[in-house]
Amino acid sequence: MRIGTILRRLGDHWGGTSVVMASHLVQAAAALWLPLLTARLVDDGLAFGDRGRIAVTGAVMLGVAVVQALAAAVAVRTATTIAEAIGRDLREEVFVAAQRLSIAQVARFGTSSLTVRTINDVQQVQQLLQMLLAVAVPVPMICVGGIVLAAFRDVQFTVILLAAIPALMLLTTGVLRAMRPLTSVVQGRIDDIDRLFDEQITGVRVVRAFGAESHEEQRLQRSGAELAGVALRAGRLSTLVLPAGSLLVNLLSAVTVWLGAGRIAQGSLGIGELIAFISYLALVLSSITTLSFLFTTLPRAEVCAVRIGEVLAERPDVVAPARPRTAQPTPGSVETRALRFDYPGAARPVLVDVTLTIRPGEQVAVIGATGSGKSTLLHLVARLADSTSGAVLVGGSDVRQLDPTVLSRAVALVPQRPMLFSGTVATNLRQGRTGATDADLWEALDVAQAREFVERLPGGLRAEVGPGGANLSGGQRQRLAIARALVRRPDIYLLDDVTSALDQTTATAVERALALAHANATRIVVTQRAEVIRHADRVVVLDAGRVVGLGTPAELLAGNAIYRDIVAAEPSHDDVMDIPA
Numbered sequence: 001m002r003i004g005t006i007l008r009r010l011g012d013h014w015g016g017t018s019v020v021m022a023s024h025l026v027q028a029a030a031a032l033w034l035p036l037l038t039a040r041l042v043d044d045g046l047a048f049g050d051r052g053r054i055a056v057t058g059a060v061m062l063g064v065a066v067v068q069a070l071a072a073a074v075a076v077r078t079a080t081t082i083a084e085a086i087g088r089d090l091r092e093e094v095f096v097a098a099q100r101l102s103i104a105q106v107a108r109f110g111t112s113s114l115t116v117r118t119i120n121d122v123q124q125v126q127q128l129l130q131m132l133l134a135v136a137v138p139v140p141m142i143c144v145g146g147i148v149l150a151a152f153r154d155v156q157f158t159v160i161l162l163a164a165i166p167a168l169m170l171l172t173t174g175v176l177r178a179m180r181p182l183t184s185v186v187q188g189r190i191d192d193i194d195r196l197f198d199e200q201i202t203g204v205r206v207v208r209a210f211g212a213e214s215h216e217e218q219r220l221q222r223s224g225a226e227l228a229g230v231a232l233r234a235g236r237l238s239t240l241v242l243p244a245g246s247l248l249v250n251l252l253s254a255v256t257v258w259l260g261a262g263r264i265a266q267g268s269l270g271i272g273e274l275i276a277f278i279s280y281l282a283l284v285l286s287s288i289t290t291l292s293f294l295f296t297t298l299p300r301a302e303v304c305a306v307r308i309g310e311v312l313a314e315r316p317d318v319v320a321p322a323r324p325r326t327a328q329p330t331p332g333s334v335e336t337r338a339l340r341f342d343y344p345g346a347a348r349p350v351l352v353d354v355t356l357t358i359r360p361g362e363q364v365a366v367i368g369a370t371g372s373g374k375s376t377l378l379h380l381v382a383r384l385a386d387s388t389s390g391a392v393l394v395g396g397s398d399v400r401q402l403d404p405t406v407l408s409r410a411v412a413l414v415p416q417r418p419m420l421f422s423g424t425v426a427t428n429l430r431q432g433r434t435g436a437t438d439a440d441l442w443e444a445l446d447v448a449q450a451r452e453f454v455e456r457l458p459g460g461l462r463a464e465v466g467p468g469g470a471n472l473s474g475g476q477r478q479r480l481a482i483a484r485a486l487v488r489r490p491d492i493y494l495l496d497d498v499t500s501a502l503d504q505t506t507a508t509a510v511e512r513a514l515a516l517a518h519a520n521a522t523r524i525v526v527t528q529r530a531e532v533i534r535h536a537d538r539v540v541v542l543d544a545g546r547v548v549g550l551g552t553p554a555e556l557l558a559g560n561a562i563y564r565d566i567v568a569a570e571p572s573h574d575d576v577m578d579i580p581a
């Protein structure tokens with residue numbers, strides 16, 4: 001997307017744009033009329049000591065100045081409203097487009113870059129629109145009007161004015177050329193700083209625990225210095241325009257006065273005429289200088305428009321089917337057929353030839369070394385991404401053909417890193433099911449072993465949850481995330497290492513309660529806990545993205561080394577808590 005594409009959106013606001021144009025026309029006419037009135041005041045009034053003419057012309061000048069100010073106020077106000085409206089629409093579009101991206105696409109852009117594009121980049125474009133409408137529109141009117149009026153009064157002086165315009169244009173073009181490459185670097189550096197901030201703030205506990213504050217500060221300082229370096233270079237270039245413009249105006253005014261003085265002495269020019277001409281010179285050149293300065297913000301807005309366009313143009317990997325299926329011939333079943341998944345640009349696939357058939361109500365544990373593709377497998381079942389090849393069937397229907405609402409009702413994913421949202425405990429849990437009653441929420445909290453701590457929170461279910469659940473412990477977040485999935489009552493639970501932040505006893509209690517609650521539901525559980533693995537109906541062993549073991553715990557104990565390693569690493573706790581199979 002280029003800035004021109006965004007400018008075309010002004011057509012959607014033609015009413016407001018017409019008001020801006022009309023107000024600027026009035027404002028420009030007033031600005032051009034004032035020097036003529038000044039000339040009349042001096043040459044016809046002051047020169048002859050005609051008090052009546054001075055008073056009338058002065059009153060007209062005051063009236064014109066008031067109209068000019070009012071027209072300018074209307075133009076700026078309307079311009080701001082239009083720019084705000086276009087900015088708001090763009091922000092919404094980028095946000096919605098970003099929400100539709102698959103996890104691989106989000107990873108490719110980077111979450112912080114998507115944030116900067118949605119907020120900062122749209123703001124830059126909005127600012128440019130506002131400035132264009134509020135400042136740039138009257139410039140051509142003033143220039144053409146000023147040159148024509150000057151030409152009518154004096155050709156020699158008009159030549160001076162016309163010669164100055166290309167000089168200013170040349171300067172601006174040079175500055176713009178030099179700035180263009182710097183501005184895309186500036187936006188990239190802003191992305192970097194945002195990413196660093198995000199990392200450092202979300203990881204503040206780790207930073208403190210490792211006493212890494214000064215190291216992190218240095219990283220931020222380095223990034224800040226790099227941004228300041230390029231931003232300063234771009235800023236220095238843009239600041240050339242205004243002083244150069246006013247230098248030119250002053251030089252030419254001096255030349256005009258020098259030439260005019262001689263002609264006044266000869267009697268071929270009135271003082272008022274000279275003042276009027278100098279006013280036109282200043283009006284035209286300072287308008288062009290302001291426009292040139294405005295153009296120096298163009299490269300940055302242009303880069304931002306391109307970055308916004310990249311998000312808007314990104315076709316989501318995961319698209320809703322044209323004719324969605326709602327039928328699920330075998331609710332609760334999950335099947336993967338020769339599944340393969342590659343991250344774009346990655347050296348090797350994350351999953352290769354994964355073929356599984358999971359029956360409704362089955363409890364399946366997925367185990368494997370870190371990085372073996374366990375989470376990715378669950379993500380593909382929940383259709384957070386589409387497989388590179390092969391297929392995933394949920395309830396007997398290919399997820400790519402299944403109605404997204406049917407799929408999200410059938411499947412509840414509890415991710416490895418539980419994510420809560422600002423609001424209350426209840427609003428977070430009701431993301432599982434909007435219509436859930438308080439009793440449903442407490443029931444889910446009971447299963448997730450979270451009743452006790454929620455009851456202790458001030459307000460209970462109405463207790464505040466900070467952004468990302470920041471005011472809760474990792475274990476509390478994890479239990480609320482489990483409860484949210486339970487509230488949904490899906491056919492299939494996808495549980496990704498959901499008890500990793502809990503102590504042994506609580507984890508076992510959660511697992512036991514989960515197994516009892518909604519006993520008919522299918523559970524695919526990524527876990528390292530021997531307790532859960534031993535009590536699963538079947539276990540899938542992944543190694544570097546391939547299924548290297550599939551069977552009951554007893555079968556795998558006999559013939560699978562990876563299974564034996566993982567289960568042997570943790571002693572049985574069946575004596576502590578009996579988990580039903």
Ligand SMILES: Nc1ncnc2c1ncn2[C@@H]1O[C@H](COP(=O)(O)OP(=O)(O)OP(=O)(O)O)[C@@H](O)[C@H]1O
Binds near residue numbers: 350369371372374416
């Ligand atoms: N955004 C990404 N871009 C490229 N590769 C990625 C990306 N995210 C994950 N991977 C790779 O995909 C592989 C599988 O990751 P996945 O999270 O599925 O593993 P896992 O078995 O769940 O690991 P863990 O037990 O540590 O959670 C890893 O090798 C990882 O490096």
